Amino acid sequence: MSLIFSRQCEYALQAVVFLALQKEGERVSIKDLTKKLDIPYHFLAKIFQDLSRKGLLESLKGPGGGFSLGMAARDITLFHIVEAIDGVDFTQKCVMGFAECSGKHPCAVHEKWAALRDGIYSMLVSKDVAQLAMEMKKPGYAL
Amino acid sequence: MSLIFSRQCEYALQAVVFLALQKEGERVSIKDLTKKLDIPYHFLAKIFQDLSRKGLLESLKGPGGGFSLGMAARDITLFHIVEAIDGVDFTQKCVMGFAECSGKHPCAVHEKWAALRDGIYSMLVSKDVAQLAMEMKKPGYAL
DNA sequence: CTAAATTAAGACTAATTAGTCTGATATAGA
């Protein structure tokens, strides 16, 4: 099992934050990204094509080409990326998998999970990728 | 994508809580369980065989047979079930999928996730299935 | 003792996710 996000989604999160780390408008190629982040080349290519179609990224072909953010880094959150790749069902679904679990018809951990789920949501939206990238520039960080 | 636990695991959680709802030592057959919980018959059979081998359940063949908890309901938590089925890597892994993410070498959401992950852990261990079953007996609950 | 109900075991199929490959297209620069 991958954690709460699919592998695709994890790769997308990593790579987009990495792009946010670049100077405004600067492009990075799949080749460089996959080398730095240790992601399979063709797999990331496919993921990025998807994100491009959805407007999160911009691409330029040819020598010196590559990908850059499709909008201001201040306007992109991790939530946007998760939404584009995995969808955001997790904001709705019951942890125990009860189809009928809801406020009216809760499972035994409904309330606890609701709080945690909100925490996850806020983790994903409370900072934009510009801020996240900034933090990850500090020495010791994983990027 | 299933949520944070695999479908197998969700089914296991539901079914074990359902067993905890029975009177001490009372057995329920796969047939009844799958009817009540809307789980595919043979799939649950396999899951339960697995949980039996691991000691979480006890089984009895033949007419009137079925499954019951393999130990006192007070001694079983949701964590035990997750551990048996999916494993508990989630207590370790980085949400963004960085292999090298750790306290020393954190990703940008490391701290937030650490807190949430602890919350999930405590959701799974803070109540045993006897307590959970008790709560789910109240009217309106999903079981 | 026999029949019916049940779990046990494991092979099998189906669906989803992960990952690879190939050929086409666009672009920059010599």
Next chain:
DNA sequence: TCTATATCAGACTAATTAGTCTTAATTTAG
């Protein structure tokens, strides 16, 4: 214009997870 470097598109393969089926073994009730 030619060549090298990129992305683009989509078919393909591999691995994992979900789910099904069949046969055997065990147990109870009649």
